[in-house]
Amino acid sequence: MKKEALVLLPGTLCDERLWEHQLEHLTDVSDPSVSMLTEEDTIEGMAESVLKHAPERFALAGLSLGGIVAMEVIRRAPERVTRLALLDSNPHGPKQEQLEGWKDLISKVESGEFQSIVEEKLLPNLIHPSRQEERDLVSTIRDMAEKIGPEVYVQQLRAVSTRSDLREVLREINVPTLLLVGRDDQVCPLSLHEEMQESISESRLVVVNHCGHLSSLEQPEEVTAALRNWLME
Template identity: 55%
Template sequence: MSKENLVLLPGTLCDARQWEHQTNHLSAVADITIGDVTSDDTLKEMANTVLAKAPAKFSLAGLSLGGMVALEIVKLAPERVNRLALLNTNPTGPKPEQRTAWNGFINLVNEGRFSEITKDHLLPYLVHPDHLTNIELTSAIIEMAEAVGPDAYLRQLHAVATRIDYRPYLQSIPCPTLILVGKEDTVCPVSLHKEMHEHIPTSGLVIVRECGHLSSMEQPEAVTNALREWLGEV
C-alpha cells in the first residue's frame, strides 16, 4: 500500500520539533513534510508558500497558527487536500484584546526582550498547568521559540492580526476532517472546536484530557493515535 503524503504545519514560535512524535511514529504510513509558516506575514502568503512546495494531493494537519494556515489552504485549493486535521486552532477573526496583547509583544521584541516572551508570558497558557514542571517539555518549547526568532515572530503576529473569519467557509470543506483540542486549552478552547465540528459536515471531534494548547507535544501518543486513525490506519 502506498504512503499518504502528509503536510504538518507548526504553530506560532514552533518548528518541526512540535511534530517530532508524530513524524517518528507515522512515517510507516505517511511521507511527511513540515510546511514553512515563518517566511510570510499573511495567512494567504503562508498558504501559497506551503502549496508551492506540497505534493499535488496531500493530507494536511495544522496546530494553532498552522491550523489557520490549513484553513486558508483548503479555502484556496480544496481539490488538493485529501484530509484535513485542525488541532488547537481558532477559525474566528482577531479580537481587540488579542491585538492589544500582540502589540505588547511587538514592543518587547523592539526593546530587545524577545527571549522573555515565551518563558515569562506565553508558557503558562501553552500547556496544562501540570506540565509546567516538565522541564524537558518546557525547555523544548523555549528552544523552539529561540530557533524561530524575533523576525519570524513579528511576521507571524502580523498574519494572525490580519486574518479573516473562516467560519463562513467551514460548511464548504469537502474532505474528511479531524478536529482535535486539549480539554484544558485556554488559548483556543473546546467551544471553538465544537463550533467547527458543528459546521464542517465531514468532521469528527477529539478532546484530549490533561492537555492544553500544544497537544502534539503534551499528549503525543493520543495525538499520534488520532492522526493514525484519521489517515485510515487503525
C-alpha cells in the same frame, strides 16, 4: 502501495519538533513532512507558500497558527487537500483586543523583551499547569522559540493580525476532518472546536485530557493515535 503525503504545519514559535512523535510514528500510513511558517507575514502568504511546496494532492494537519493557515489553504485549493486535521486552532477573525495585544507584543519584542515574553506570557499559557515543571517539555518549547527567534515571531504576530474569519469556509469542507483540542487549552478552547464540528459535515472531535495548547508535544501518543485513525478513514 504509495503512501499518502501528509503536510504538517507548526504553530507560532514552533518548528518540526512540535511534530516529532508524529513524524516518527506515522510513516507506515503516510509520507509526513513539515512545512515551516517562517517566511511570510500574512496568512495568505503562508498558505501560498505551503501550496507552492506541497505535493499535488496531500493530507493537511495544522496546530494553532498552522491550523489557521490550513483553513486558508483549503479555502484556496480545496481540490488539492484529501483530508484535514485542525488541532488547537481558531476559525474566527481577530478581535480588537487581540489586535491591540499583538501590537503591544510586537513593540515589546522590538524593544528586546523577547525572552521575558516567552517565559512570562507564553509558557504559562501554552501547556497544562501540571506540565509546567517538566524539564524536557519546557526545554523543547524554549529551544524552539529561540531557534525561530524574535524577528520571525514578529512576522507571525503580524500574520495572525491579517487573518480572515474562516467560519464560512468550514461549511464548504467535504473531506474527512479531525478536530483535536487539549481539554485545558486556554488559547483555543474546546468551545471553538465544538463550533467547528457543527460546521464541518465530515468532522470528528477528539478531546485530549490533561492537555493544554501544544497537544502534539504534551500528549504525543494520543495525538498520533488520533491522526492515525484519521489517515486510515
